[in-house]
Amino acid sequence: MGLEEKVPEGILTTSLDSVINWGRANSTWPLLFGLACCAMEMIATGTARHDIARYGSELFRASPRQADLMIVSGRVSNKMAPVIKRIYDQMLAPKWVIAMGICASAGGPFNNYAIIQGVDKIIPVDVYVPGCPPRPESLLYAMDLLRAKQRRETVGAWRKVEEPLAVEEIVPLGV
Amino acid sequence: MPLDVAPVIRSYETQRTLNPPGIPALAPMPTGETDDTRRIIERFGKDIVAAGLHNGNQVVFVGPAQLKALATFLRDSAELNYETLIDVTSVDRSQLPLDGGVRFQTVYQFRSYSRNQHLTVIADCGTEPGGNGELPHIDSLTGVYRGAEWPEREVYDLMGIRFDGHPDLRRILMPKNWPNHPLQKQAPLGGEEVPFTFTWDDPEFETLGSQILPAESAAPDLPPGMSRQNMVINMGPHHPSTHGVLRLVVEMDGERIVSIDPDLGFLHSGFEKTGENKRYKDFVYYTDRMDYLSAMSNNLGYCLTIEHMLGLEIPERAQVIRVIMAEMQRIASHLFWLATHVLDVSGTGMSLLMYATRERERILDLFEMACGARLTVSYIRIGGVWQDLPDAFIAELKDFLRVMPEKINEYDALITEAPLWQERLTGIGFISAEDALAMGLTGPMLRGSGIDWDLRRDRPYSGYESYEFEVPTSDSGDCYGRFNIRMEEMRQSVRILEQAVGNLPSGLYKSNNRKVALPPRAELDVSMEALIHHFKLMTEGFHVSPGFFYHGIENSKGELGFFVYSDGSAKPYRLHVHGPSFNNLYAIDHISRGEMLSDVVTNIGSIDIVLGEVDR
Numbered sequence: 004m005g006l007e008e009k010v011p012e013g014i015l016t017t018s019l020d021s022v023i024n025w026g027r028a029n030s031t032w033p034l035l036f037g038l039a040c041c042a043m044e045m046i047a048t049g050t051a052r053h054d055i056a057r058y059g060s061e062l063f064r065a066s067p068r069q070a071d072l073m074i075v076s077g078r079v080s081n082k083m084a085p086v087i088k089r090i091y092d093q094m095l096a097p098k099w100v101i102a103m104g105i106c107a108s109a110g111g112p113f114n115n116y117a118i119i120q121g122v123d124k125i126i127p128v129d130v131y132v133p134g135c136p137p138r139p140e141s142l143l144y145a146m147d148l149l150r151a152k153q154r155r156e157t158v159g160a161w162r163k164v165e166e167p168l169a170v171e172e173i174v175p176l177g178v
Numbered sequence: 179m180p181l182d183v184a185p186v187i188r189s190y191e192t193q194r195t196l197n198p199p200g201i202p203a204l205a206p207m208p209t210g211e212t213d214d215t216r217r218i219i220e221r222f223g224k225d226i227v228a229a230g231l232h233n234g235n236q237v238v239f240v241g242p243a244q245l246k247a248l249a250t251f252l253r254d255s256a257e258l259n260y261e262t263l264i265d266v267t268s269v270d271r272s273q274l275p276l277d278g279g280v281r282f283q284t285v286y287q288f289r290s291y292s293r294n295q296h297l298t299v300i301a302d303c304g305t306e307p308g309g310n311g312e313l314p315h316i317d318s319l320t321g322v323y324r325g326a327e328w329p330e331r332e333v334y335d336l337m338g339i340r341f342d343g344h345p346d347l348r349r350i351l352m353p354k355n356w357p358n359h360p361l362q363k364q365a366p367l368g369g370e371e372v373p374f375t376f377t378w379d380d381p382e383f384e385t386l387g388s389q390i391l392p393a394e395s396a397a398p399d400l401p402p403g404m405s406r407q408n409m410v411i412n413m414g415p416h417h418p419s420t421h422g423v424l425r426l427v428v429e430m431d432g433e434r435i436v437s438i439d440p441d442l443g444f445l446h447s448g449f450e451k452t453g454e455n456k457r458y459k460d461f462v463y464y465t466d467r468m469d470y471l472s473a474m475s476n477n478l479g480y481c482l483t484i485e486h487m488l489g490l491e492i493p494e495r496a497q498v499i500r501v502i503m504a505e506m507q508r509i510a511s512h513l514f515w516l517a518t519h520v521l522d523v524s525g526t527g528m529s530l531l532m533y534a535t536r537e538r539e540r541i542l543d544l545f546e547m548a549c550g551a552r553l554t555v556s557y558i559r560i561g562g563v564w565q566d567l568p569d570a571f572i573a574e575l576k577d578f579l580r581v582m583p584e585k586i587n588e589y590d591a592l593i594t595e596a597p598l599w600q601e602r603l604t605g606i607g608f609i610s611a612e613d614a615l616a617m618g619l620t621g622p623m624l625r626g627s628g629i630d631w632d633l634r635r636d637r638p639y640s641g642y643e644s645y646e647f648e649v650p651t652s653d654s655g656d657c658y659g660r661f662n663i664r665m666e667e668m669r670q671s672v673r674i675l676e677q678a679v680g681n682l683p684s685g686l687y688k689s690n691n692r693k694v695a696l697p698p699r700a701e702l703d704v705s706m707e708a709l710i711h712h713f714k715l716m717t718e719g720f721h722v723s724p725g726f727f728y729h730g731i732e733n734s735k736g737e738l739g740f741f742v743y744s745d746g747s748a749k750p751y752r753l754h755v756h757g758p759s760f761n762n763l764y765a766i767d768h769i770s771r772g773e774m775l776s777d778v779v780t781n782i783g784s785i786d787i788v789l790g791e792v793d794r
Contacts, residue, residue, distance in 0.1 A: 040470035050535040065418045082353045083444040116368025117448035
């Protein structure tokens with residue numbers, strides 16, 4: 004019954020959304036970028052015992068152009084906030100953000116002049132991970148939640164939100 | 179709209195604390211005399227305001243006019259021979275009963291390695307009219323001790339004290355357009371009110387989770403002294419090899435480095451200001467998050483400082499448990515250094531990262547057995563440790579100690595003799611003993627230049643005098659020498675651990691002094707007295723008598739020091755952290771000049787920085 008009966012053996016039919024989401028959810032490359040204590044647990048997640056490669060996310064990319072996922076691993080200071088915003092803007096859509104730990108989620112113990120009270124004040128966040136720092140298992144669970152979210156997305160959704168980037172004025176050093 | 183970062187005053191900050199009468203109080207003047215203070219008084223006479231001993235440290239109070247002469251005398255006098263300026267900090271005394279005294283004081287910690295002496299110098303700052311009010315200023319010591327440059331910039335940035343004659347007085351931690359000097363007492367702690375509401379219709383939830391601030395960055399300046407004739411390139415703060423959020427502005431002539439200007443403060447978290455708004459016992463949890471690779475050592479350094487000010491005796495068992503934890507932390511920290519250093523230098527050396535973190539995970543498992551946390555442990559508390567070791571701990575630790583020496587030999591076999599590794603490290607990042615002393619470097623950076631100094635052996639704390647271990651040094655002064663030192667330090671830590679495990683006494687794991695350490699939980703059910711003590715400690719905390727104290731311990735990166743000024747209340751009036759990474763990182767410009775850009779990465783790994791501690 005249906006189209007499958009008509010096509011030769013070995014060919015499956017599915018929706019475009021599911022096949023693209025299948026690819027995205029299984030090869031989400033994080034940005035190689037650590038801020039504070041949580042970065043140590045992020046590295047621990049990448050090493051042998053916790054092995055983030057099971058999620059297809061072992062390829063931490065140093066360039067934001069090649070990364071799909073930003074793991075904000077630690078407290079965001081007022082001096083760092085513009086940098087994080089710029090790195091996020093440099094990432095190509097589709098892109099996701101995990102706020103790892105309470106500092107990135109809401110400021111945590113650092114309710115003071117230096118720290119932004121949650122990275123969601125400057126960039127949109129998909130998954131918040133509680134903990135100070137979260138255990139590697141927590142980060143893996145956050146990856147699970149993110150994959151569930153990625154599987155629900157539609158291809159068109161990212162096209163709609165993606166506005167043309169304003170041409171940034173590049174200020175040369177020391178001028 | 180630019181990012182609105184102006185600090186706000188929260189309503190509960192303006193409430194007065196219920197201090198007993200007579201508090202806040204000034205620290206008392208030092209009493210007695212030592213050989214050093216007598217020599218200083220003989221030389222300077224009436225210019226010395228006071229000199230003597232305070233809390234066991236030698237302290238000299240000096241007027242602003244004679245500070246530079248005193249520092250020169252301390253360095254050059256053959257009898258005194260204070261080779262190093264360890265730390266510079268400052269105190270804003272505006273909330274103390276001054277009785278006509280000056281508001282700002284700068285505090286210097288001098289160290290003589292050859293004579294094993296420590297000296298604290300406190301200088302009043304002069305004032306000059308300007309801006310809104312009077313601007314404090316004092317002579318810079320950069321001409322006497324080169325290493326004063328960064329600590330003085332930090333004091334200028336956070337406290338607003340100008341240093342006359344400083345070559346490069348810019349902000350170092352805060353953004354350059356920051357409106358105030360945050361450590362001054364009238365500057366608010368900042369932050370946000372915690373919204374105690376459950377109504378989702380509140381306007382503050384409207385933008386929750388969405389992008390609301392554009393976060394515009396200020397255009398970077400060309401650092402002073404750099405020339406546009408050369409190529410100026412930017413490295414970081416988002417760079418895989420800078421060990422966190424460090425930004426280096428590198429001036430290059432072809433392939434060779436002309437100079438480096440590190441830009442710090444991307445992880446500045448206001449630890450010192452936060453500490454001044456917390457009770458003494460509550461700051462232990464913050465120390466974990468400074469040098470997050472050696473949380474136990476940070477706990478230990480802070481607790482030892484406060485315990486010394488309280489005059490608290492620590493039970494024998496707690497001392498040994500502390501040594502066990504501190505040495506395990508040293509191994510864990512060095513393992514992580516090894517993993518990242520190899521990863522940075524070789525680019526693809528993932529295998530050693532996997533091996534070294536495998537052993538590190540075992541140490542973290544042991545921490546988890548003892549206190550339930552892997553990284554941010556808060557296990558060492560004021561008065562002892564949080565709770566006794568679980569029964570299975572010692573057996574597990576013994577098993578770890580059985581395999582660890584083999585594993586260190588394995589790493590050795592992998593890289594120590596490897597020709598490529600030697601090629602990349604030998605002769606790179608050279609620093610002479612004189613320069614290392616002048617810059618105030620500590621830890622492996624100092625021992626790598628041939629200075630035989632380890633606080634554990636030379637100024638022992640926590641019972642380190644009863645352990646046998648060697649302090650590895652190297653005369654080569656390069657990255658390879660420091661690499662060998664850290665590898666040997668891991669073996670020595672294993673040796674200390676074996677002795678500690680063999681001699682773990684039974685008894686109390688924390689002080690029986692109920693005014694400082696919490697009573698055990700079981701006692702609360704049967705004793706009203708214990709309940710009262712618990713309540714008092716949890717609501718008010720304990721008071722520390724007025725005074726100040728600097729104490730340094732040897733952590734994996736160098737000398738971790740805490741300077742605490744108490745006004746007699748339950749919170750520190752001034753809390754300063756001397757992070758070893760901060761001073762050691764100062765050497766990056768000196769040791770990288772004339773080398774290739776790829777050697778900068780080697781040098782960063784060899785200095786072994788943790789940005790949480792550099793920026794604090």
